[in-house]
Amino acid sequence: MYKYDEYDQQMVDTRVAEFRDQVRRRLAGDLTEDQFKPLRLQNGLYLQLHAYMLRVAVPYGTLNSAQMTLLGDIADKYDRGYGHFTTRQNIQYNWIKLEDTPDILAELAKVEMHAIQTSGNCIRNISSDQFAGAAADEIVDPRPYAELLRQWSSFHPEFLVLPRKFKIAVIASETDRAAMRLHDIGIKMVKNDAGEIGAQFYAGGGMGRTPMIAPLIREFVPLDQLITFSEACLRVYNRYGRRDNKYKARIKILVHELGRDEYVRQVEEEFAHLLTQPIEPPLAELERIKAHFTAPAYETAASDDLDLTDPDFRLWVERNTHAHKQAGYVIATVSLKPVGGIPGDATADQIRLMAQLAKDYSFDELRVTHAQNIVFPHVRKADLYTVWQALDEAGLATANLDTVGDIIACPGLDYCSLANARSIPVAQKISERFGSAQRQAEIGELKLKISGCINACGHHHAGHIGILGVDKKGLENYQLLFGGSEGADTSLAKIIGPGFTEDGVVDAIEKATEVYLANKEGEERFLDTYRRIGMDPFKEAIYG
Amino acid sequence: MVEVQFRFRDDETVNDPAVTVDSFSEQSNASAVRIEPGDDARDLLPYLDRLSLVEVSFPAWTDGRGYSSARLLREAGYQGEMRAVGDLVIDMLSHLKRCGFDAFAPDKALNEQDARNAFDRWDNVYQATVVDGRPAIWAKRHPA
Incomplete structure (x- = not known):
């Protein structure tokens, strides 16, 4: 994986010094909270409900074991002994003291980590396929392109105060594991007819209040124009994205209001101009x-042999492992x-254990997935049982990947000041209701996603089943949506009807799974059956 | 008129009254213009020869359109004073400079020492904006 050189290290160290200075000025009263807020946000520091x-x-979700170990140590030293992995492949700590943050950033910098641009109205951390470099179906490893973009987007002077946050994902497989078209810019590395690698650009996707699937804006950007084209996309957005209403400020609204063709025309015009400026790194970089x-x-x-006599191990292998190249x-x-x-x-101990296992059995590499799980990308089959046993002992061997128990949820009203409803207790109740491994296996793949407000941090629009928590006259109420998907077949989920109480929504989901199992044909997943038979049979069972 | 607190030019400070972008094209003797966030800086491209001062207004520092306005005028060859005016904050000074600003007139005077530190903060930069004349880190990694 990528290793900092002296320049990268210096940039991160400089940022730590800058942030330390900002905190000093804030604590001295030279900066008001209003002035400090946009600055701390560009360093990933939010003020939540309690801390x-x-x-x-x-x-791009890639970590080594030294980095992962430190993430565990930070959880112990500065938080309450755990960390929370996020849908943007990052980690967040919920109980941090302002005066500790410069020291935390300094510790992170020692293992080549940072919190640069993990929030704020700027280009955020670049996300990617969690199976990059290991997946059997990839054209190339997408991470070098993501790293090139990471450096370009870090402290880009023109794009630090955009109309709104800006998220970029890079993938290189036909199977989209990163919800690429639900990003502000989605990039898919492709091969053209001449056999050259280039980048296919999508722009204007996103979730939030107004979910949109990004349209294709360019079939093929040559590798020696990647940065220049990205810069053109961003400049048009910076100049013309709406700033009068923060809920209409994402690039998806600009692309939607201008129309895809007009946005493309403006980008191409800007691109033609920027090609005259020597801003593109050489291919040597x-x-x-x-x-x-x-x-x-x-x-x-x-050896490709795997001893599957242990039934629990077998279940986990079937559910939680994927083919390697x-x-x-x-x-x-x-x-x-x-x-x-x-x-x-994950607790600090669990984080450190995963770090150790990655060091011993996965070439020192881990990945964070946008579904909030951790990946060992390269495990020898001969070592898999040993790895599983160690995970099992630490309570980390749940065999439920992509099933109804593998829920994506935002922090919700338990932590977040924007939330209208709690997400975590709903997730817990659902996972208990469908707790039996046999039941989960019977239902198979069912991606369930929960957001505690319309900002959609829990990706409910992209869930086979999505849950949206709203406030209904002071009471938490949960709307149910069906039919979303984030894969190559990206679609947006639709609301099925009136909302439910917390327990009511769990009952409704159970009824939906019964409708699925009764109507399932062949190898159909929940999503396939839903798409074939439509919403009515589900509504009848739930509301009838 | 607001005071210019920091200036990185050797020539005399320009004190011509700035006119709006809309009225600039009709006033053939005007040599100073003020760009508001919603203005299209490219409207000025035919008149760069007679401009000696471009003021770019920041009513709120969190509105970043002025960064693009400045940079694209510099890309088009504008050599005169490019002055950031309004709600300027210390932590953005070096980024403004990288987009082509060479004069800074904040609404409220900034702490001199903190501002100097901020201008000098970054020894190296990841991007070539071209207009700041600084080589990007990638250029240093791969000397021609």
Whole structure:
């Protein structure tokens, strides 16, 4: 994975010094909270209901074991012994003291980590496919391109005060595991007819109040124009994105109001102009970055045999592992969704254990997924049982990947000052209701996503089943949506009818799974059956 | 008129009265213009020769349109004074400078020492904006 050189290290160290100075001025009263807020946000520091929350960047979701170990240590030293992995492949701590943050950032900088631009109206941490470099179906490893964009977007002077936040995802597989078209800019690395690698650009996707699927804006951007084209997309947005209403300020609204064709015309015009400016890094820079992402030293004769006599292990292998491009290896996902647990939370000890396992059995690499789980990208099949046993002992071997128990949830009203309703207790109740492994296996893939307000941090629009918490005359109320998807078949979920109480929504989901099982044909997933038979049979069962 | 607190030019400070972008094209003797966030800076491209002062207004520092306005005028070859005016904050000074600003007139005077520190904060930069004349880190990594 990428390793900082002296320049990268200096940039991060400088940021720590800058932030330390900002905190000093804030504590001395030279900065008011209003003045400080946009500054601290650009460093991932939010003021939540009870305390400060610090969001640490995990660029494109890739970590090594030293970094992961430190994330565990920070949870112990500065928080309450746990951390929360997020839908943007980052980690956040919910109980942070303002005066500690400069020291936390300094500790992070020592292992090449930071909290730069993890919030605020700027280009956020670049996300990517959690199976990058390991997936059997990828054209190239998308991470070098994400790293090139990370450096370009870090402290980009023209784009630090955009109309609104800006999220970029880069993938390189036909199977989209990163919800690419639900980003402000989605980039898919592709090969053209001449066999050259380039970037396909999508712009104007997003969730939030007004969910949109990003339209294609350019089929192929050559690699030696990647930064220039990105800069053109951002400049048009910075100049013309709406600033009169923060709920209409995302690029999706601009693309929607201008129309895709007019946005493309303006971008192409700006692009033609920017091509006259020498702003593009040489291809040698991309090659330098690529050299950090070479394949690990796989054992070439690793056995493909796997002893599945232990039934619990077998269940976990079937549910939580994916094919690796290298024979004898698998990709293993650790579910952070134990029955009745808080989605995405891990204790300091669990974090350090995962770090150790990655060091011993996954070439020192881990990934954070946008579904709030952790991946060991390169595990030798011969080691898999040992890894599973260690996970099982630590309560980390829940076999529920992509099932109804593998819930994405935002922090909700338990933490967030924007929320209208709690998300976590609903997630806990659902995961308990469907707690039996046998039941989850029977229902199969069912992506369930919960947001505690219309900002949609829990991605409810993209859930096969989505839950949206709203405030109804002072009471928490939960709306149910069906039919969303974030994959290559991206679609937006639709509200099925009137909302429910917390217990009512759990009952409704149970009824929906019964309708699915009664109507399922062949290998259909819940989503497939829903798409085939439509909403009516579900509504009848739930409201009838 | 607001005071220019920081200036990175050797020539005389321009004190011509600035006119709006809308009226600039009709006033053939005007040499100073003021760009508001909603103005299209490209409207000025035909008149760069007679401009000696461009004021870019920041009613709120969190509105970043002025960064693009300044940079694209510099990209088009404008050499005169580019003055940031309004709600300027210490922590954005170096970024403004990188987009082509060379004079700063904040509504409220900024702490001199904190501002100097901020201008000098970044020894290196990841991007080539071209208009600041600074080599990007990638250029240093791959000397021509």
